[in-house]
């Protein structure tokens with residue numbers, strides 16, 4: 001699969017689709033493709049984990065198949081399900097027919113509901129499979145994911161074993177609200193994405209908000225760095241600094257100062273306690 | 287390369303990072319895709335294969351820096367005096383060097399910023415000022431301190447700021463942040479250079495032993511610096527969720543229960559005796575009531591805090607969690623330690639709002655037990671597991687061991703978590719021996735790792751304790 005001969009090429013390709021990686025990101029992506037292993041991307045919300053998977057699909061010209069995880073996600077939503085209603089209708093229509101023919105029929109292709117995992121396995125063209133926010137599923141579902149990732153195959157009792165037609169590039173993301181099992185982690189390469197350095201944050205801002213003046217982008221990145229250095233309940237992430245940039249633009253603000261910052265802190269911070277703390281810090285020592 | 291990697295992996299395991307065979311093999315495979323000269327590429331590649339927990343990355347980096355320490359630069363003689371042979375640390379030569387031009391150069395490179403120049407200066411000043419003596423078993427931190435203090439590093443921010451015309455307010459703050467970040471990267475270049483020289487002198491393994499970083503789960507709770515406490519706070523929630531998920535999984539398996547033969551046979555009557563529909567006994571999983579009783583005096587306060595946080599984070603695993611804090615008096619603090627509450631906030635709130643001091647603010651377990659029985663006795667029932675945290679240092683006051691015996695007679699279990707090393711128990715004013723006979727279990731709990739193990743054992747014991755419902 002590997003089209004890239006160096007991490008530098010990966011970085012350039014990602015930048016072309018407006019994703020700004022750091023060295024670690026492009027290195028791990030490069031390695032994952034070389035070793036043909038899934039990547040487990042972990043980090044706080046809003047640092048570009050999901051976006052990375054989307055960007056990877058784009059640079060490879062592959063379809064993105066996304067399995068959004070949530071508590072209660074099970075095999076029938078992750079892998080496959082039979083279309084019971086349709087089966088029932090069929091049974092009623094065929095009343096009196098020979099059972100074995102009916103059985104073959106209703107457990108056939110046209111009654112199968114393909115879910116993201118199966119869809120990725122059966123796709124004739126290689127895809128990018130994104131298993132998003134995997135830390136939300138229960139241990140049983142984690143075990144199912146592990147099975148699929150281990151051999152790139154799944155067994156469906158009525159159909160037999162489904163093997164991957166083409167190897168998908170797999171990205172799992174986690175906000176680390178729960179430690180994942182060792183077995184799953186062992187399968188994957190691990191990529192931690194934290195908050196970006198100021199320079200990269202400025203570049204992300206300029207890419208995502210093209211109308212933003214250079215100077216303002218620089219100030220925003222600086223203020224956000226300053227805020228992140230404080231112990232808060234929820235630090236502002238990249239997505240919040242982008243929102244803040246858009247807000248400032250919309251307000252016609254060309255330069256950030258204490259007043260502007262305190263007035264718009266609610267865009268960056270979720271908790272009132274954090275807003276108060278940061279405002280006190282900005283306005284306090286004179 | 288593979289031999290270095292083998293040594294590196296065993297160093298990581300020494301530190302406590304769990305590296306499996308598969309992961310070590312992945313790392314060996316990864317090396318083939320990395321140009322050996324590219325140290326950062328190697329770092330990221332090995333980290334991706336070997337470290338699967340973000341909180342372990344710092345310890346990984348510390349070990350990596352030693353094992354894959356930079357090669358000596360081609361021109362290693364720049365400004366370096368011959369190794370000092372005199373006995374006072376080899377720094378005498380530096381006294382004669384005029385440092386001002388070097389410092390001026392440093393200020394220039396920092397304000398540019400010119401990282402290549404900074405790199406060169408770092409090499410130069412370590413040669414001039416560190417006074418590293420071959421074979422002397424001094425840690426790298428000492429040399430770093432020496433270099434920075436001789437450079438007058440603490441004056442650097444002011445010098446850098448002086449170049450600007452009176453920046454004010456936010457502008458000033460942001461500028462100061464920026465300079466601080468640049469100075470930090472210079473410091474890490476200096477650290478790197480010192481390490482390189484130490485490794486060249488003493489070898490990887492020896493240096494690694496002195497620079498090893500404790501994993502956050504192994505930091506001594508009683509003596510953790512504030513920065514570590516903040517890091518621990520961040521791991522406690524995911525840890526609790528992992529434990530809870532594991533327990534829920536375990537419980538779900540238990541719920542299947544054993545085959546209920548009587549019910550199955552009875553059911554089979556309707557199918558003409560065919561045992562078509564097996565029936566299972568539904569086990570009732572008893573969740574225990576928890577009463578936490580935490581000494582929050584002095585150095586055991588941090589430990590109490592983490593115990594309460596973890597128990598709260600896992601409260602879905604218990605039918606109820608109540609918390610009592612004490613010093614020489616006891617008061618209920620259930621609700622003070624919600625998840626996400628800041629450590630210093632909750633400790634502050636306890637000292638403001640709860641009356642945990644009865645007499646003089648020195649721990650008095652005997653009095654506390656008396657107050658607990660008297661005022662909150664109804665909190666303890668046969669379903670209650672009592673967890674006491676504290677060092678059992680009673681300031682030579684009466685222990686009233688009989689009161690704990692009374693509590694133990696009512697409660698389902700009494701556990702004592704002591705943050706002191708077990709070998710110190712019963713020395714000085716520690717009265718553990720008076721309480722030990724009443725305890726279901728005594729545990730030395732000095733780290734998050736030990737705390738996790740205890741909580742898991744506690745909750746597992748509860749989950750496994752099942753009673754089949756009679757049909």
Ligand SMILES: Nc1ncnc2c1ncn2[C@@H]1O[C@H](COP(=O)(O)OP(=O)(O)O)[C@@H](O)[C@H]1O
Nearest residue numbers: 018019020045046047048049050051204238239
């Ligand atoms: N490296 C990056 N390059 C470009 N945009 C980024 C980058 N990181 C984050 N973003 C922006 O931040 C937003 C949030 O990213 P997202 O992938 O949704 O976060 P996560 O999945 O980590 O919670 C995205 O919409 C994207 O615009």
Ligand SMILES: [Mg+2]
Nearest residue numbers: 049050051173
């Ligand atoms: Mg996301």
